[in-house]
Amino acid sequence: MKFVNFKIEDKKLIGVLANDEDKIIALNDLYADKTFCCMQDVIEQLNEDDIKDIQTKLDDENNDFKSYKLSEVKLLSPIEKPIHDILCVGVNYQAHLEEASERAKNFKKTSNDAVYFGKRAIKIIGTNEDVQACLDIDNALDYEVELAVIIGKTGKNIPVDKVEDYIFGYSIFNDFSSRRLQLKHMQWFKGKSLDTYSAMGPVILHKSALPFPVEVDIKCSVNGELRQNSNTRLFLNDIPKVVSELSQGMTLEAGDIIATGTPSGVGMGYKPGKWLKSGDEVVCEIPPIGKLINKIK
Template identity: 35%
Template sequence: MSVIGKSEAVLSQIERYIARVMGGASEGNTFLLDEFQVKYGPCVTHPGKIICVGLNYRKHAEETNATIPQYPILFNKFNNTITAHSDEIPLPNRVTSQVDYEAELVIVIGKQAKYVSKEQALSHVFGYCNVNDLSARDLQIRTQQWLLGKSCDKFSPIGPYLVTAEEVGDPNQLTISCTVNGETRQSSHTSDMIFHCDEIVSYISQHMTLSPGDIILTGTPEGVVLGKPVDQRVYLKHGDVVTIAIEKLGALTNRMVDEQI
């Protein structure tokens, strides 16, 4: 746990708490839980706004033969997409056969932001987490609006942790990856973002008020199924286990299952 900027009194409380937890563990008490037996909830439960940035990694734009955007491409998702680490994700096979993974860094707003400068933008951020911005590609490209392919139920698992901004430091100096059944599909770095996190927060705040609890999905790096030649595209199927890992933020894992209605 970072102690930068904390008072001596708070440090003393933290030290006592750590000692109590570790002492309880040695005595066989239940201060510590087996991580694999913990049931997680979404690390942000009810975001007021879910704002997404499309084509925000240079190599991802290149792999999909897209023009490098001059402004952040914004779209939105809804709360029905929010779910947690270790939850199963239903693949809506009645309407799509092309569900793709997208490893992304999430910005979680902690202080109201309106017309903030790039220099002040990150002071309005509470912290960061992982998300898998699942995307039904056939629905996404059916029209010019991407929303339909992005907003199926549980298409935004987030977590497992919400890590404070002071713990993370520079959000554009983090490794980011996605594995499917243990095979690395995406391996990149947040420095490849076309628009960095401070630019994103500042840009959005020029057009709408960002409120505490709002989340911003900052785009995905190269390596998605859509970026492969058509004859090599193998989309997610029942039983696939997808893990999104970002430096300092832990690993978000979910299993895909056929939807049962």
């Protein structure tokens, strides 16, 4: 089941893709007794029985719910205004750890412990929205395709074997990064937090659609050139460990976004670096979820 945040004319709505994925049905039409103004409402209000009920309605060939053609709407980021800074996992693939260590001489990772950091996002852009690149501040602009985990219910000190219970679903995240700012400030927050440097979409895939732990292909292309190509089974720290560890002594809330790290092939890893420039098109793909497409302005 794929949840979307979309705009038609001047109206924003939350919906689900029909089984043929050519149409969207607004959740407010499926549930007249509930109000869904944003994806946060969906995450907080829908339980597992509701999810099954929605799927039953979608499977009913005789349903007469109002629908919108996907080609006639504008898809927005599933979550435009995150409730907190995005929780990020750094260097979570061995090959990316190696390329990062090679290119950033001041970065040395000496243990298997996960690297965590925050990324500020006043607004997350969606698929087919432009990145307003701050190339005057730093022209070493890079891409990072990542699997995003959306927390489904609030929890603290979550056991590893209970993590899936606290997940709502998954999306594609592009962690755009200004590499020279990262080096200048000796940490990653500023270089990753410029406006429009967070992109997510095109949908949130409900967790019921994927086996757990999640093992999916993950790719990124720039102007049609495949740059990143891996699978989440190669995580150094998998989703159960990451979510459980983050929650130790720190509350995770419904709607929190965890970006689980990027594989090798980022622009920084090339010699010379393959930095993004105005006019470039970046396509991130995780097949069960879809494609996240952004152009650089």
